Amino acid sequence: MATNNLFDQWTEVQKQMMDNWVSMSKNISDAFQPNGKNGTATKLPFTDWYQKQQELLEKSMNPAEAQKVFQDSFEGYRKTLEDQLSQWTKMTNQMLSQQGQAFMPFTAMPRIHQISEAYQEIAKYWDPILSVIRDGTPNPAQINDWLKPEAYQGMLTKLMEFNMPVSVQEIADQATKLFSDYSSWVSGQTTGFTGSFPGGMMSLPAWDNNPFMKLMTDLQHRVETQLVPITSMLNIGKRGEMVQLILDAQREYITYVMSASAIQAQMFQAGQKAMPEAVETLRKQYLETNQVPDFDTFFNTFTGILEHHLVTLFETESYSKLQNDMAVAGVKVKNRLERVMEYAFEGAPFTLRSETDELAKELQSLRRKVRMLEKKVQEMSKAVSAEKPQPPARKTPASRSRKKPAAEAPAS
Amino acid sequence: METANIANQAAETVTRFTEQTAEQMNSMRTWAQNLSEIETVDIATAPRETVWQDGKVKLYHFLRDTKAKVKTPVVISYALVNRWEMMDLQPDRSMIRRLLQEGLDVYVIDWGYAGVAERYKTMGDYINGNLDDCIDFVRDRHGVDQVNLVGVCQGGTFSVIYTALHPEKVKNLVTLVTPVDFSHDEGLLFRWSREVDVDSLVEGFNGVVPGEFLNIAFDLLKPMAKVKKYVNLPKLAQDKAKLENFLRMEKWVSDGPAQAGEAYREFINELYKQNKLAKGTFELEGEKVDLKKIDMPIMTIYASADHLVPPPCTQKLNDLVSSTDKELYEFPGGHIGVFVGSRSQKVLAPAIAEWLANRDK
Numbered sequence: 001m002a003t004n005n006l007f008d009q010w011t012e013v014q015k016q017m018m019d020n021w022v023s024m025s026k027n028i029s030d031a032f033q034p035n036g037k038n039g040t041a042t043k044l045p046f047t048d049w050y051q052k053q054q055e056l057l058e059k060s061m062n063p064a065e066a067q068k069v070f071q072d073s074f075e076g077y078r079k080t081l082e083d084q085l086s087q088w089t090k091m092t093n094q095m096l097s098q099q100g101q102a103f104m105p106f107t108a109m110p111r112i113h114q115i116s117e118a119y120q121e122i123a124k125y126w127d128p129i130l131s132v133i134r135d136g137t138p139n140p141a142q143i144n145d146w147l148k149p150e151a152y153q154g155m156l157t158k159l160m161e162f163n164m165p166v167s168v169q170e171i172a173d174q175a176t177k178l179f180s181d182y183s184s185w186v187s188g189q190t191t192g193f194t195g196s197f198p199g200g201m202m203s204l205p206a207w208d209n210n211p212f213m214k215l216m217t218d219l220q221h222r223v224e225t226q227l228v229p230i231t232s233m234l235n236i237g238k239r240g241e242m243v244q245l246i247l248d249a250q251r252e253y254i255t256y257v258m259s260a261s262a263i264q265a266q267m268f269q270a271g272q273k274a275m276p277e278a279v280e281t282l283r284k285q286y287l288e289t290n291q292v293p294d295f296d297t298f299f300n301t302f303t304g305i306l307e308h309h310l311v312t313l314f315e316t317e318s319y320s321k322l323q324n325d326m327a328v329a330g331v332k333v334k335n336r337l338e339r340v341m342e343y344a345f346e347g348a349p350f351t352l353r354s355e356t357d358e359l360a361k362e363l364q365s366l367r368r369k370v371r372m373l374e375k376k377v378q379e380m381s382k383a384v385s386a387e388k389p390q391p392p393a394r395k396t397p398a399s400r401s402r403k404k405p406a407a408e409a410p411a412s
Numbered sequence: 413m414e415t416a417n418i419a420n421q422a423a424e425t426v427t428r429f430t431e432q433t434a435e436q437m438n439s440m441r442t443w444a445q446n447l448s449e450i451e452t453v454d455i456a457t458a459p460r461e462t463v464w465q466d467g468k469v470k471l472y473h474f475l476r477d478t479k480a481k482v483k484t485p486v487v488i489s490y491a492l493v494n495r496w497e498m499m500d501l502q503p504d505r506s507m508i509r510r511l512l513q514e515g516l517d518v519y520v521i522d523w524g525y526a527g528v529a530e531r532y533k534t535m536g537d538y539i540n541g542n543l544d545d546c547i548d549f550v551r552d553r554h555g556v557d558q559v560n561l562v563g564v565c566q567g568g569t570f571s572v573i574y575t576a577l578h579p580e581k582v583k584n585l586v587t588l589v590t591p592v593d594f595s596h597d598e599g600l601l602f603r604w605s606r607e608v609d610v611d612s613l614v615e616g617f618n619g620v621v622p623g624e625f626l627n628i629a630f631d632l633l634k635p636m637a638k639v640k641k642y643v644n645l646p647k648l649a650q651d652k653a654k655l656e657n658f659l660r661m662e663k664w665v666s667d668g669p670a671q672a673g674e675a676y677r678e679f680i681n682e683l684y685k686q687n688k689l690a691k692g693t694f695e696l697e698g699e700k701v702d703l704k705k706i707d708m709p710i711m712t713i714y715a716s717a718d719h720l721v722p723p724p725c726t727q728k729l730n731d732l733v734s735s736t737d738k739e740l741y742e743f744p745g746g747h748i749g750v751f752v753g754s755r756s757q758k759v760l761a762p763a764i765a766e767w768l769a770n771r772d773k
Contacts, residue, residue: 119643299643307636314600314632320607327625328609331616338618353618356528360619364532367467371541 119299126295133282134292242343249336252329259326263319270313274306281305443649450652453659456497458509460520464549468524469542471549473517474508481515482765482772484583485550487559488520489543489574491566492675493626495667496520498751499564502660505752507761514765517554521546521567523669530672531619536697538675539574547574547581558583560768565589565721565747569683572729573694576701579708584771586711586764589747591721592703592729593690594683598722600633605684614673621676623668633719661752690728703729709737709771711764713750720747739767 278301282293293301313319342352464471488508490496499520500508511518521543526533550559561582563571568590575582596602614621631638649655688694694701710733714726723742730738743760745753750760 118639300640303636303639307634310635311600311633314635315603317603317607320604323604324607324609328612328616331613335616335618353528357531357619360529361532363529364537367541368537371537 122299122302123295126298129279129298130292133279133286133298238343238346242340245336245340245343249333249340252332252336256326256329256333259322259329263322263326266313266319266322267310270309271306273309274302277305278302439646439650443646443655446649446652446655450656450659453656453663455502455660455663456500457503458500458506458512463519463553464546466542466545468526468530469546470522470524471546472520472522474512474520476512476517480517482517482560482769483554484556484558484560484768484772485517485519485554486511486562486768487547487550488518488562488564489567489571490521490523490564491568492523492526492538492671493566493623493668495664495669496522497664497667498748501664501752502657505657505757507751507756510757510761511765514762514769516560516765516768519546519550525669526620526672527670528618528620532674533672534674534697535570535573535678539570540577540697543570543574544578544581547578551581557581560584560586562586562588562764563590564751566591566679569679569689572703572706573689573696573701575708576703576705577696577699579705582708584709584711584768585706586713586768587726587729588713589715589718589721589726589750590712590729591683591725592732593725594685594687595690596722596724598724599720601629601720602684602722602725604629605680608680610677610680614677617673619673621671621673623670626671627665627668630720690732692732703732704734706733707735710735711739711741711767713741713743713760713764715743715745715747715750717745717749718747737771 278298281301282298286292338353342354345352459475460472461475462470463473488496488499490499500506503509508518508520523538523542547559547561551557558581561571561575561584563569563586565588568587569592571585572587572590572592575585594602594605617625645658648658682688682694686693689701689703692700692702710730712726712729714721714723716723718726727740730740741760741763743750743755745755750756
C-alpha cells in the first residue's frame with residue numbers, strides 16, 4: 001500500500017469514525033431521555049484525539065517523518081482506546097441505571113457492572129495479547145508481565161464478583177461497634193483494641209494473607225488475655241451472656257475472614273494459569289489455520305479455561321471444607337450479633353425474633369396435629385361408609401380432600 | 413521496521429478500531445431503544461385459577477378451551493428451590509401450555525415463599541401434608557381414584573417418596589431431572605453437600621435459608637456462566653424478542669425462594685449426605701419409604717448434560733422400583749433446557765403426553 005494512499009485512507013477512516021461516534025452518541029443520549037426528549041450528546045475523548053491526529057497528519061507531509069508520525073499516532077490510539085473504554089463503561093452503566101433498573105433484578109445490576117468492567121479491563125491488554133498469538137513468543141507467561149498481578153487480581157475479583165473488602169469492612173464495623181459498646185461496660189481496658197481494629201482492617205489489602213493472619217492472631221490473643229478472665233468473673237445473666245456472645249462472634253469472625261481469604265487466594269492461584277494457557281491455545285490455532293482470532297474469541301477461550309481450573313479446584317475436598325467453614329462462620333457471626341440485639345431489646349414494645357420463632361414452632365406443631373386428626377377422621381369416615389349399603393352408582397369418590405376447595409369441578 | 417509496514421499496521425489497527433467502535437455505538441443505540449420499548453416482563457401467563465389453598469401453598473388449575481383427551485388429571489410437583497414458573501416461562505417456551513395442547517388436564521402446586529412461619533415445616537409436612545392434600549383435592553374434583561403425578565427436580569424426589577407411601581393414589585409417575593441416588597461424585601452440589609454443616613447453617617440463618625444463599629452455590633457450579641451471559645448481553649439485546657426472553661429468564665433466576673429450615677436440614681442430611689432414599693433406609697414421619705412399593709408405570713427423564721442433577725443420580729430410580737412398565741428417557745441438554753429448550757417444546761412435552769395417554773386406560 002502506498003504511503004500517500006494510506007494517509008488519505010486513514011484520514012477518511014478517522015473522519016467516518018468521528019462522524020459515527022458523534023452521531024451515535026447523540027442518538028444514545030436521546031434514547032436515554034425519558035419520553036423521547038432530546039439531550040445533549042456526551043462529549044467524548046475521541047474529539048481531542050482526532051484533532052491531534054489532524055495536526056500530526058499535517059506534519060506528516062514530509063515522508064521522512066512518516067515513521068515518527070505513526071509511532072506517535074499509536075500512542076494516541078492507545079490512550080484513546082483506554083479513554084474510550086472508560087467512557088464506554090460509564091455509558092453502559094448509565095444506560096443500565098436509567099433504562100434497565102425497571103426490569104433487571106436488583107441483584108443483577110452490580111454484577112453486570114462488575115463484569116462489564118472486567119471485560120473492558122481485559123480488552124486493554126488485547127493488543128499485546130494479539131501480538132503474542134500472531135507473532136509468537138518464546139514464553140507465553142510473558143503475558144503475566146504485561147498483566148500485572150494486581151491487575152489480574154482486580155480482573156478476577158470482578159469476574160468472580162468477590163466483595164471481600166466491603167464485607168470485611170461491614171462486618172468489622174458492626175462487630176467492633178457492638179464489641180466496643182458492650183465490652184466498655186465490662187472493662188475500660190479495651191479502648192486500645194477497639195480503636196486499632198477497624199483501622200488495621202481497612203488498611204489491609206484483601207488478598208494479602210500474612211498481615212491478615214497476624215492481625216487475627218493478635219486479635220485472638222487480645223480477646224483471650226484481656227477479656228476471658230473478666231467474663232469468667234461475671235455472674236451468669238443477661239450481661240454475661242451478651243459479652244460471651246460478642247466474644248463468640250469475634251472468634252467466628254476470625255474463622256470467617258481467614259476462610260474467605262484462603263478461598264480467594266486458592267481461586268486466584270488456580271486462575272493464574274488461565275491467561276497464558278488461553279494465549280497458547282489460540283497461538284496453536286493461529287499456526288494451524290492462519291486465522292487471527294478476535295477479542296471475543298479470546299475472551300471466551302480465556303473464561304472457558306479459567307472456569308475449568310476453578311471447577312477443578314471446587315471439586316477438591318479441601319475446598320469443600322473451606323467453603324463450609326466460611327459459610328458457617330459467616331452465618332454464626334450474624335446469628336450471634338442478632339442474639340445480642342435480642343438481649344438489648346428485651347422488654348421493648350415489639351415482638352422479637354425469638355418470640356416469633358416460638359410462635360412458629362407452636363403453629364407448625366398444631367398444624368401437624370390437625371393434619372393427623374383429619375387423617376383419622378377421614379379413615380373413620382371411610383370405615384363408616386364401608387359399613388353402609390353402597391349407592392347404585394357413584395359419580396365421585398367419597399370426600400377426601402381437606403382444606404379449602406376454591407372452585408367448581410372443571411369441564412374435563 | 414519499514415515505514416510501509418508500520419503504515420499498514422497503523423491502517424489495520426485504526427480500521428479495526430473504527431469498525432468496532434461504530435459497531436459498538438450502533439449496538440448501544442439499539443440496546444437502549446429496545447430496552448426503553450419494553451413495558452413489562454411477564455412470566456407464567458398461561459390462564460389458570462387457584463382451586464385450593466392452605467397457608468402459602470396453592471394449587472393452580474390451568475384452563476383449557478376444550479375437553480381433555482387424557483381423563484386422568486396431571487399434578488405437577490415442582491422443586492422448593494426456585495419457582496414453578498419455569499414450566500410456563502413464556503408462551504412459546506412453556507411446558508405447561510404444550511401439555512395442555514397435547515390434551516392433558518394440568519394442575520401445578522405452588523409451594524409459596526417460606527418465611528419465619530414455615531421454619532419448622534418438615535418434609536413430612538410438605539409430602540404427607542400439602543402434596544397429599546392437593547392430590548386428594550384433584551381426585552375428588554375429577555371423581556377419580558388416581559392422578560398422574562409429574563415431579564420436577566426436588567419436587568420429583570418428593571413425588572417419588574409420596575408415591576412409595578401412597579401408591580394407591582398415583583396412576584402413573586413421571587420424574588424430570590430428579591435426584592434419587594445421591595452417592596455420585598459427578599455433581600459439585602453432591603460433593604459440597606457432604607461437607608456442609610447444615611445444622612449450623614439453618615441455625616445461623618434463624619431457620620430460614622435465603623434463596624440468595626442457594627443461588628451463590630448454583631452460580632459457582634459454572635463460575636463463568638454469568639460472566640459470559642452478561643458479556644453477550646449487548647449482542648443479544650440487538651433483538652428485542654431475545655432481550656425479552658433474557659429478561660424473563662433473569663426474573664425467574666433471581667426469584668429463588670427461601671427454604672424452610674427443617675425440611676432443608678432433612679433433605680441435605682438424610683438424602684444428600686446419607687443417601688437414605690436409595691439405600692432404602694429413609695423414613696418419613698416414622699414410616700419407612702420403600703421404593704419397591706412403586707409398581708405403577710414410571711417414566712424417568714434425565715438430561716444428558718445436567719450439571720445440577722447428573723444423569724446417574726436420576727437413572728438409578730428405575731432400578732429401585734418394582735414397576736414392570738418403566739421407561740428411561742434421555743433428554744439431550746441441560747437441567748433448564750428440559751423446560752425451556754426448543755426440543756422440550758417439540759419433542760419432550762409431546763412424548764410425556766403420549767406416554768401418559770397410552771396408559772390412560
